Amino acid sequence: MNIETYILISAGTLFLLFVICFLLIFKKRRVRRILKNKILADGGSSYLDIAKNITMSMSKSKILYRNLIVKVHPDKFQNDKNKKANELASRITVAKRNYDKLCKLEIEVGAFLKK
């Protein structure tokens, strides 16, 4: 085998390796991009809404949480109402740092107290 053939085979092998590496990296990046898009699409709310919710939660959720938890304290109710109050109280406690969820629960609490 002369030197030119040897160089040609080496260059060909190197090129093949380069193409394989490129394809593997490309495939990995594609999978990552699909996954990323899927998660971002599932996120729902826009970044602005999320940022606003976090800011409102920092400033107002504590007060709203206290107001709501006092209103639905299970000791204030009896029988069926006690059960519902218990359920509401536990949901309020879970959402105590989320202003949006607390606002939705406030409507539910209002409806519950009117009954």
Add this chain to the structure above:
Amino acid sequence: MAKNIFSRIATLINRVVDILSQGSLERVKILREFNITFKQAWEEKSIDRFCSVTTSPGDPNFRHELSTFYLRSGFKITVGNDDGLTEKDYGEISKYVVESKPFVRQLMALGYDTLIIKGKHPYHQGKRLALKEISSLQDYMLK
């Protein structure tokens, strides 16, 4: 003054790298929305701490499947007026952010792996949280 200029240059470089590497403005957008909202809330006096958000070096131990290069994998919230803030307060602020699991997943999808809450002063330790411990991408990997 010099530190301020350095920080501005670092932010600009980070933004350019974000645009070039991601092919989108998602990371720039999320930082901008947060900074605008925090600034508005501070000006309206609805929050008593002035916060700002930047990209910063994360923790290599917190890496996950979608993590970006560790120098740009930290989602850092800096509390401007950190007087009298204790380590417990940093934990409390972080709880408001990690409350929403979909948001944590979004951060992970954008390549962040560490949530950092820090004050301005270097002697404050602050709080570092691994996003992968708060929310998992496993369900998405299996789909």
